[in-house]
Amino acid sequence: MNAAESRSGPHRPGGKKGKQTTVAGIVLAVVVGGYTLLRPSINEATGWNLPALPGKQVAKDSVADNSPAPVSDQTSSSRSVPAPNESAKPATPRVESQTQSQRNETAKSPGPLASKMTRGDPASQSNSATAQPTTDNSDLEYGLLREISPDRFLSPAGVLYTPGSAEGHRLEHLRRHTKDQPNRSGKHGVFDGDMEGALATIDKAYEKAQANQRTTKEVDGKRTIYTVDMGKRVGFVGGRDGQRSRNPMARRVRLVLEGNRLITAFPL
Known part of the structure; x- marks a missing residue:
């Protein structure tokens, strides 16, 4: 039996089944x-609608998608895309305009020495430099006197009223010397410019007297009498004697003071 098996070869149990599967x-x-x-031919001849195999249909669909x-569709789609608008591009600033604006700003901003530089007419510059600032004189008596205490007024030169x-x-006594009194016996000195003019003239005369400029001085007890030559007209001589002499x-100005307190003042 072993000899028969050796002649026929080894036994393969699955050989017939493999051939059937193939x-x-x-x-x-x-x-x-x-x-x-x-x-397709059967469907066309009979009018049937035989279903396609699923595997083939899926393969065809996948091939169609991929x-x-x-070329015509690609061309039309490429044509339908609008070209970028050149006007939408942001405009790049020009270096020239920036340079010009910088020059303008430099020209407008003054340097540290601008206040010391003079322009225009030198005469107008000197006039503006010597111009006095305007002050509010509404609180001053007659626009000149400052009230330092009730009913006590001080002038810029230091005369006390x-x-x-x-x-x-x-x-009020000084006010009498701002108007002529033709019927008054003797002489009556009258200041030019009403009260404002009289007060300003008295201040100038007081300054000259303190500096001893063209001034004569007399002392009578507590009072000091100054006669100051003003070098120009400051008023006129009135009263009866003045009227006879055609005013x-x-x-000149006569000042009578006690210290810096004015007693009286009048033109001569």
């Missing part, structure tokens, strides 16, 4: 291929 696969492939090839688009005299205040021009 034949069945070939037959199935032939049937599927024939069905696929004949399905196939490139026609206080209550006193028959008129009740030295300013001559007055160029």
Whole structure:
């Protein structure tokens, strides 16, 4: 028995079954291929609508999806895309305009020495430099006197006006020397410019007297009497004597003071 087996070769239990499987696969492939090839003809001849095999349909769909688009479609799509608008591009600033604006800013901003530089007419510059700033004189008596205490007024030159005299205040007494009194006996000195002019003239005369300029001085007890030559007209001589002399021009000022307190003042 061993000799018979050795002559016939080893026994293969699955050989027949493998051949049957191979034949069945070939037959199935032939049937599927024939069905696929004949399905369109059968549908056209009979009017049927035989279904396509799922595997083939999926393969066809996948091939169709992956196939490139026609050249005409690509061309039309490329034409339909609008070209970028050149006007939408941001305009780049010009270096020249920036340089010009920088020059303008440099010209407008003054340097540290601009205040010391003079332009225009030198005469106008000197006039503006010597011009005095305007001050508010609304709180000053007659625009000149400052009230330092009730009824006590001080002038810019330092002359003090206080209550006193028959008129009740030295300013009221001084007011009499701003108007002529033709019926008054003797001479009556009258200042030019009303009260404002009289006060300004008295201040100038007081400054000259303190500097001893063209001034004569007399002392009578507590009082000091100054006669100051002003060098120009400051009023006129009135009263009866002045009227007889046709009211001559007055160029001098008589000041009667107690310290810096004015007692009286009048032109001569």
